[in-house]
Amino acid sequence: MKSLSIRGTLASLSLSMLLSSLGTSIANVGLPTLAEAFSASFQAVQWVVLAYLLSITALIVSVGRLGDLVGRRRLLLVGIAVFTVASILCALAPNLWLLIAARALQGIGAATMMALTMALVSGAVPKEKMGSAMGVLGTMSAMGTSLGPTLGGVLIAQMGWQGIFLLNVPLGVLAMGLAWCCLPVDRRETTASRPGFDRLGTLVLVLTLLAYALAMTLGRGSFGPLNTALLLVAVIGLILFVFVEQTAASPLVNLAMLRNPLLSSGFAMSTLVTTVVMATLVVGPFYLSGALGLSAARVGLVMSAGPLVAALAGMPCGRLVDRWGAQRSSAVGLMAMLTGASILAAVPMSVGVPGYLIALVVLTAGYALFQAANNTAVMADIAPQQRGVVSGLLGLSRNLGLITGASVMGAVFAFGTGSHDILLAQPEAIAQGMRLTFAVTAGLILVALVMGAISKIVSRRLIAPY
Template sequence: MRPWWPLVAVCLGTFMLLVDVTIVNVALPPIAASLGTSFGGLQWVIDGYALALAALLMVTGTLADRFGRRRLYLVGLGVFAAASLACGLAPDPGTLVAARVVQGVGGAAMFATTAALIATTYHGRRRGTAFGVWGAVNGLAAAAGPLLGGLLTQIWGWRAIFLVNLPVAVLAVVLTLAVVSESAPTGGGRVDVLGAATFTLTSAALVYGLVAAGEQGWGATDTVVALVLAAVALLAFLVVEHRSAAPMLDLALFADPSFAALMAAAAILQAGAFAHLSLVSLWLQSVLGLSPIRAGLVVIPLSVASFVVSVAAGRFLHGGSPARPIAGGLALIGVGVLLMTLVGPASGPWALLAGLVVAGLGVGLATPVLVSATLAVLPPHRAGVGSAAVNTFRQLGLAVGLAVLGTVFAGRVATVLSGAGTPDPTTTANALAGGRAAAVVGDGEATTALVHQAFAAGLDRVFTVAGVGALVAAALVAVWVRPAATREPEPVSEGAPA
């Protein structure tokens, strides 16, 4: 067992940072009730974490090469633990969102170093075994998140989903200090501070603008200012990266249609398969009245299906193009999410089952080979940036996808309420999206049917947009990522994290 203790130390951090992506969904209604936040606030609880991961993954990878992977992993664990404590004690929505952003900073430091620590610790057959276990832990984190979140929330309250990280982080730190050796710093490259700053500003302003559009409308001052700022920041990012001698993201890579299609696929996979789950959780708990544990159990089929298939999907790494399982997986996600449009005003949670299973099969098929497919279309010396880019676009896809689908949902609900003669449809739609359906229904029994109808209509529109987006991404991969353009990839296992 002694040779495997470093793997245990690395996997503890990996599990913790990835489970925090999915564990929050089930706790959103209790968070909304406890802190009195809107759906925009709830979105930022998820997006703050995802954006920090997306913005800093490539930067922290460079820092790890310069200062040492073990050292940065330990720093990440410390930051993550401190931020988790702040999340658990947060007295208001603003503090919670800020702490989630800091949590994402720590998560980025861990996520950027775990694979490198394994690669430098293990060699030969042990390395393959270690990466297999690490990939399984990735998938297990996604599978365990909803159920673990439901259990902790129902038994101890929503704050427990953050406080539980503290003993795990302490154990990971102790083990890392005791059994993980430091890899010699390589000096790394120059840290692209301007690139990271403009990328972060672009992403944050875009998400803020989309969230504001859902709550205030597309013509609102906040919406317009944020979207204009996002456009300006994007232009600045493109200029900075074009002129930088050591860019955070080499824009020349996007001249290859295969690489560009795979980055789009990575983003849309996360958005199509996972971004709608926060709204599903709100529907299950605030409209249907399910407990957090039961709500977590409802979405477990997606996680379990993806975990089982991802374990078996390794055979696609040998022979043929890894683009095939990605395109097939995205198509399954699209079909699965479109199946969830069967949800209607009188539907119960079982209406989601078939769609969740089919979407989960797609996630399990596509996710484990995303990195391999990217490495197959890049020269060997670009392997590091290719792997980091995939994970960056996955987290960015989750953040932007949630903002887009939240705006789609709010718009559709407001339209239905307006058609029914609701005096202030926008405010009522925001109340429903913020998990306050009980308060709306409390105005009278006559409104119950309208609430169910409006929420179902909003979910129908969200599932349609997400499903069609996944099918379009599948077509992009099938058309642009051609087998003839790929080389045989090195096996890379990364499970199916959300």
């Protein structure tokens, strides 16, 4: 009976994870259609994706903490409902700016689902099976990413752009039904025994994260005065947030728990590693089309290998984590990523698509193993009352890596090509840009490996409160 209950819990949470990841990738493929439908510029319709990403980044920690306070199952049901209703509003939007507003609302629902799925899994699954459970969630996240472009293309052809949002409605209803039936009911607590919600800390963190995300995404690769000002606001906001949390009676983030080396290094390594993964998505299309001369259709086919490998490797990697242990599996995953990045930094153009594919497969499989191991290591020994906020911080670390990777790795690639316009760069210049980019990513992975080794040594000597 207990095994059946765990499977039901995993099924409901896996669908929530699938929906939130599908929400990003399926919208990307619809941008050209939306630009035509609303007679808008490509820069304007990019906000359909950006609004969703900004909502998730700004709110994922706060909703995780709120779940710890009011009940994770209860808040997850609210999040799924918000996501589903927002999907309907997206499909009914009469103009682009109302669509963007509905996408921001949809992002709030997605942030709730992302923050609470891992928190609920860590409370429902035995510790010895945690790696397998994290592998399942990783698989569903990768499936959402890989299925999005294909599903989106089919739905746009059959139903118009509205179809990419209406798909979420039956899936959202199913996710809500599964969560209602399968997730354990939240334990009731009296108002007197429940800690207060840190409103000031939440406001400061949301504004800080919004400033950083906008600094990294505005300007399409150019870092101008506005970006610099936003980055300065983010730095000031971070300092202010630390001060607020140190003086708050019931802080949003208990800063003392970051003294735990496994937690702090886990968050930092997650950011570094997702920065590397984003580099493959930013640089890959330019290299395949500009240096190797592939058509758009073939570029899409080659690029789909990454998410496909992640989807196929997720569950086997989770079992390896249960067998080898989280720290050993994390190191093996990082070494595989280092191998893949090193191949991409050295591969000659004459090797062509096979050389790129081999490196991408090795790097992505290593990422799947690292992600399952790191999620397990971070979530395994967390106190029940902190699972939501820690899960939110883990999700935030990944999002920050993706946002930073898109900006910084894009800038490194452009610098490496030595061209003001990448679209006009010669094939050899593009190849040189790719080599520099992945030499930098190899360095980032080495930093992550060192962090993991140091945290392992320090954690044997220190027991930090969290």
